[in-house]
Amino acid sequence: MxxxxxxxxxxxxxxxxxxxxxxxxxxxxxxxxxxxxxxxxxxxxxxxxxxxxxxxxxxxxxxxxxxxxxxxxxxxxSERIDVSFRWSMSWFIFSEVMFFAAFFGALYWARVHTLPMLGNLDHQILWPDFKAIWPSAGGGLTASPAGTVEPFATMGPFWLPTINTGLLLTSGLTLTIAHHALIANKRAKTIAWMWITVALGLTFLFVQGYEYAHAYSDLNLKLSSGIFGSTFFMLTGFHGFHVFIGMLMLLFITLRLMKGHFTPQRHFGFEGAAWYWHFVDVVWLGLYFLVYWL
Structure with a gap:
């Protein structure tokens, strides 16, 4: 009861x-x-x-x-429930940090340990044609000298990933502006900036979809393209899924704002969604640097 x-x-x-x-x-x-x-x-x-x-x-x-x-x-x-929600969201985001840490760890291990090990003298007898070069993008440069990995081109930072970086960073700024507007009890301004944030998140997803189509059709880069392809699509794909979830959070928060929900003093629903969105932004910055640049 x-x-x-x-x-x-x-x-x-x-x-x-x-x-x-x-x-x-x-x-x-x-x-x-x-x-x-x-x-x-x-x-x-x-x-x-x-x-x-x-x-x-x-x-x-x-x-x-x-x-x-x-x-x-x-x-x-009550205030006790508010504290409970904050702890719950904090632990949830921590679990998401560990989730992405596993994939970043796989990328690190493949590049720093596995690839050099397969290219050392001990393995030259088994894989005489293998060259320990990252990314393993072509025949003779793959982790499968037998040719089971088709040649592919890598995805660089220009221009689609850089455009998406600008979109996410801008969305973090617009969300912060909306938060300060809510604290100042300027509801119309809050709603306007929230709709801009949602639109930026949706645009990010469309750009990433175009990037994937370009990778498959023009670069022959697929999930089956060796360790590079698998880590690339697992990291960017799961991040895109998190952007989608975060965009839905912000959308429903915006609709609640339009119904008159939240006050300058009590609006953790808004704050929780903002925490998640900023987390998504930070993960993308690490992904942009480690996957597209290095």
Whole structure:
């Protein structure tokens, strides 16, 4: 049951009534994982399982978030709940830092340890044609001298990645302007700058999609293009997915602002989305330097 309170008062720590939402979310995720696993292994019904699971999961999250918003706007969340949300978002972002650290670590290990090791004298008998040059982009320069990795060209920093860097850095600035406008209780200005931020995030995704099309069609750079191709698409692809999630966060925060939600004193929903977006910006800067420049 919910925490007992007098009418119109805020509980010390709000405890919601028992809910079916966690079970329904887990139920939907089960069909998502089952369907995705079967689909990639050639079973056509896996696509339908994936679709059903996504519909269950998204509809559950929609209702769940709507109830949480109603509780927040109804004054049920005290300062203790605010602190709890801040810790939760902090740990979530920390888990995302570790997620990307694993992929950056794979890139580091391949370049600094694996490649030199395969090119040393001990391995010349097994791989006499191998040359320890990064990136391994052509015949005789691959980790597969037998030619199983097709020749490809690498993606440099100019111009699409540099344009996307400018877009993300600008979006971080516009988001900060919107935050200060909200603190100053200038709602119209906040909403305008938030829409600009959302538009910049959406533009980033379109530019990255064009970059991928260029990589596949013009550079023959694919996920199967050796360790360079796999690390390139895993890092940039997962980052693009995080940009998409962050853009959705900012979009829904903007829609809530238009409905009159948040005040200059209490707006952690806004702040949490901003934390996530700035995290995405920082990851991109590391990715831009380590993947496109080095």
């Amino acid at each position: 919910s925490a007992a309170t007098h009418h119109g008062s805020t509980p010390y720590y709000y405890v919601p009534s028992p809910s079916r939402h966690p079970a329904m979310a887990a139920f939907g995720l089960f069909f998502v994982v089952l369907g995705a696993g079967q689909w990639v292994n050639g079973h056509g019904w896996g696509a339908w399982s994936l679709l059903v699971g996504m519909l269950i999961l998204l509809s559950t999250l929609f209702v769940w978030f709507r109830e949480a918003i109603a509780e927040s706007e109804g004054g049920m969340y």
